[in-house]
Amino acid sequence: MPKKLRWLIRGVALLYLGYVYLKTGIHSSALSFLTLNSFLAYIPIECAFHVHPTHQRAWQFYPLAFLWLVFYPNTPYLLTDLFHLAKFDPYNSVTMLMRFDLHLWLAFFTLVSGVIGFAIIGTWSLEFMATALQRRWRWEGFVAHGSLVVGLTLLTSIGVFVGRFIRLHTAYLFMSPGWVVSELVTMWNLRMVTFVLLMTILQLVIWGAIMITKMALETTTSD
DSSP states (O other): OOOOHHHHHHHHHHHHHHHHHHIISSOOOOOTTTHHHHHHHHHHHHHHHTTTTTOHHHHHHHHHHHHHHHHHHHHHHHGGGGGGGGOOOOOOTOOOOBOOOHHHHHHHHHHHHHHHHHHHHHHHHHHHHHHHHHHHOOOOOOHHHHHHHHHHHHHHHHHHIIIIEEEEEEHHHHHHHHHHHHHHHHOOHHHHHHHHHHHHHHHHHHHHHHHHHHHHHHHHHHH
């Protein structure tokens, strides 16, 4: 990614985080969780900015790749935050039509714009890291690349489940690793696996849509 584009993304992310903090962090709000969740979603994007697939030594590349993998589940985790929109009760109890309330639509804008933005840039980081690992390990072909993407999204979906339902934050991995391992061992059941598969499919749909759009744009440009 060009350096100017990286700084543009940083600037937009900083403005969004500042806006969300001023809107929800100072006063009590149904979206007060959004500042922290958005910041955690940005960390893997910043990690990906510092990865160079072929020009870094192993002691530089793999710690960054590990940090990206540890924090990346926070990015698709934001998708599950869309359920918080239910707190705003958008329908009129009498007419059952959607209310035209600007405060409601501002909350909708605040949450959805962040989710969409981080989902798109986060998916770029997923594609970039899969490509970086493929080059580092000298795996060739679309099957190898697709396998890496699917594997990373599966791990990510497990991370989303852990964060949403077991409530294990990424920081616990460093503060109480033994307890984290114990929770991870006992969490497996059919419902958990079903959730992981659904989240994996959702992430792959976003990744596939972005890849198709990219190929369409490249075809249009070449024509």
